[in-house]
Structure formats: structure tokens, C-alpha cells
Amino acid sequence: xxxxxxxxxxxxxxxxxxxxxxxxxxxxxxxxxxxxxxxxxxxxxxxxxxxxxxxxxxxxxxxxxxxxxxxxxxxxxxxxxxxxxxxxxxxxxxxxxxxxxxxxxxxxxxxxxxxxxxxxxxxxxxxxxxxxxxxxxxxxxxxxxxxxxxxxxxxxxxxxxxxxxxxxxxxxxxxxxxxxxxxxxxxxxxxxxxxxxxxxxxxxxxxxxxxxxxxxxxxxxxxxxxxxxxxxxxxxxxxxxxxxxxxxxxxxxxxxxxxxxxxxxxxxxxxxxxxxxxxxxxxxxxxxxxxxxxxxxxxxxxxxxxxxxxxxxxxxxxxxxxxxxxxx
Numbered sequence: 001x002x003x004x005x006x007x008x009x010x011x012x013x014x015x016x017x018x019x020x021x022x023x024x025x026x027x028x029x030x031x032x033x034x035x036x037x038x039x040x041x042x043x044x045x046x047x048x049x050x051x052x053x054x055x056x057x058x059x060x061x062x063x064x065x066x067x068x069x070x071x072x073x074x075x076x077x078x079x080x081x082x083x084x085x086x087x088x089x090x091x092x093x094x095x096x097x098x099x100x101x102x103x104x105x106x107x108x109x110x111x112x113x114x115x116x117x118x119x120x121x122x123x124x125x126x127x128x129x130x131x132x133x134x135x136x137x138x139x140x141x142x143x144x145x146x147x148x149x150x151x152x153x154x155x156x157x158x159x160x161x162x163x164x165x166x167x168x169x170x171x172x173x174x175x176x177x178x179x180x181x182x183x184x185x186x187x188x189x190x191x192x193x194x195x196x197x198x199x200x201x202x203x204x205x206x207x208x209x210x211x212x213x214x215x216x217x218x219x220x221x222x223x224x225x226x227x228x229x230x231x232x233x234x235x236x237x238x239x240x241x242x243x244x245x246x247x248x249x250x251x252x253x254x255x256x257x258x259x260x261x262x263x264x265x266x267x268x269x270x271x272x273x274x275x276x277x278x279x280x281x282x283x284x285x286x287x288x289x290x291x292x293x294x295x296x297x298x299x300x301x302x303x304x305x306x307x308x309x310x311x312x313x314x315x316x317x318x319x320x321x322x323x324x325x326x327x328x
Contacts, residue, residue: 006137064092231287
């Protein structure tokens with residue numbers, strides 16, 4: 001089930017999708033621990049990153065520590081994208097991923113992300129410039145097309161292969177669908193049939209059975225899990241177990257979930273600082289707790305907490321009470 005991306009072998013065909021505001025270093029490390037074959041960074045705006053590098057040449061990012069991972073870059077200028085890719089490689093990124101899939105208006109309005117699927121020559125020039133600029137494998141993440149009348153992912157994938165892209169991930173929606181409706185895994189098969197590269201299917205994979213159905217429908221080499229990992233970083237292990245032998249691995253026990261939440265919380269504080277880390281953690285804690293019994297009051301309370309000690313205490317108390325309720 002291994003996948004080869006250039007000179008890099010990915011042992012597990014289950015990967016973590018890039019998600020802005022979610023796949024920071026603490027989350028990537030946590031998901032990797034649960035067996036993700038590859039994790040992808042949050043989308044990096046290429047021009048903005050280069051401006052920050054000029055102001056502050058030193059960076060705390062050391063992507064080499066996360067091997068294998070991919071740093072995802074976005075933009076619409078081939079030369080800027082190429083320079084951004086070089087910076088990421090200098091920081092240790094073993095793979096560069098190009099974003100042709102983001103549907104968010106502020107990205108699309110700058111003619112980046114999925115907007116580039118409407119201009120195949122420019123998208124090709126960007127891919128070619130990035131491939132030529134770095135000596136590591138370059139991959140691409142795209143959608144099916146801009147809308148239902150222009151499902152050009154197979155054509156763009158063929159262009160990608162021709163300029164040296166090493167793997168393609170396809171989210172089974174058009175840009176105009178945003179995240180609405182259902183991902184069309186069958187349509188992703190057309191991309192797989194158009195190229196000889198590894199192709200990864202993405203979209204609506206929230207359960208191990210979803211992953212199996214997506215692979216069967218698309219004929220692809222692996223799956224990339226995104227929003228399904230919100231509050232469930234262990235989903236990648238469950239998917240891998242199911243794909244391997246049909247095992248439906250249960251969620252971690254309540255004490256294990258409590259420890260995962262606290263570990264993730266401490267990592268966010270350490271990485272982002274106490275104030276920012278505490279604010280960022282609120283959404284993660286909300287996702288962790290949302291499907292557990294009677295969690296709404298504690299989630300609301302944590303959202304108003306400014307002191308990390310108070311957050312820790314509320315998490316511990318909630319799980320203590322929850323455990324007592326379950327044994328009554």
C-alpha cells in the first residue's frame with residue numbers, strides 16, 4: 001500500500017489534508033502519531049511569506065523534523081511561487097505541494113487556489129517554475145474544475161505530469177460547490193485514468209468505510225482526510241486499519257481522549273504562546289467534545305476562559321464527571 005512520490009516512499013496511503021487554521025505543527029505531529037503517511041501544512045501565501053522572510057530572515061519552522069511532510073504554497077505568479085518553494089525547501093520541506101484547490105473567495109479573488117483551474121496555461125507555468133526551482137518532489141492538489149460545465153481536472157493533471165509533478169490529489173467537488181453537496185469520487189477516476197502518477201482522492205472521508213468507498217469509486221492510490229479529523233486525529237489510524245484488513249478500530253477510551261486533548265492543548269500553548277494558543281485551542285476542544293454527552297456547557301465555559309489553568313481544570317472535571325456518569 002506504499003506510495004512513491006519521486007524519491008520518497010510513503011508507507012501509508014492515508015494522508016492529512018492541508019487545512020488553514022487547523023494543520024499547524026502541533027496538529028500535524030499529533031496526526032502523524034496516529035499513522036498518517038503524509039501530512040501537509042496549512043496553505044502558505046507565497047508573496048506574503050517572501051515579504052515576511054525579508055523582514056525576519058530567521059524562521060522557527062524546521063520541516064525536516066516532520067519527514068515526510070509537504071509544505072503547501074499558493075499564489076498566481078510563477079516566479080514568486082518558485083521563490084517560495086525554495087524557501088520552504090531551505091527550511092527542510094521534503095515535498096512541495098501547489099494549491100489549485102482552495103475555494104475561499106479571498107484566495108480566488110486574487111486568482112490563486114482553484115481560480116487557476118480556469119487558466120491552464122498559467123497553472124502549467126506555475127507548476128513548471130516550481131518543479132525547476134527545487135530538487136524535491138512537487139505535488140499538486142486540485143478540484144474537479146471550476147464548475148459542472150468545466151470539469152477539466154484530467155486535462156490539468158496531464159499537464160502536471162508533463163512538467164514533472166509527482167503526485168496529484170483531487171478533492172471531488174468543483175470550486176463553485178465549495179464544501180456543499182457530496183464529493184464525486186467517481187469523477188476523480190477520470191483523473192486517475194489520465195495520468196500514470198499516483199492520484200489521491202479527497203473529500204467527505206469522515207469514516208473508515210468512506211475511505212474504502214472512495215478508493216473503490218475513484219481507483220486512486222490513497223486517500224487524503226481533511227475535516228473528518230476535526231476532534232478525531234485518530235481517524236487516520238482507523239482508516240488505515242480498515243483498509244488493511246477490515247477492522248473497525250474503536251475510538252480511544254475516555255481517559256485516552258482526555259489525555260490527547262490535554263497534550264494537544266499544551267502543544268498549542270508552547271507553539272503559539274499562551275494567549276494565541278489558548279484562543280486557537282477553543283475550536284479544537286469544541287471539536288473533541290462535541291459528540292460526547294452533556295458537553296455543551298463545558299464547551300461554552302472554555303470559550304470564555306482566558307487562563308490556561310482554568311481550561312485544564314474544566315477539561316479534567318468534565319471527564320471525571322463523565323466517567324462517574326458512565327459507571328452509575
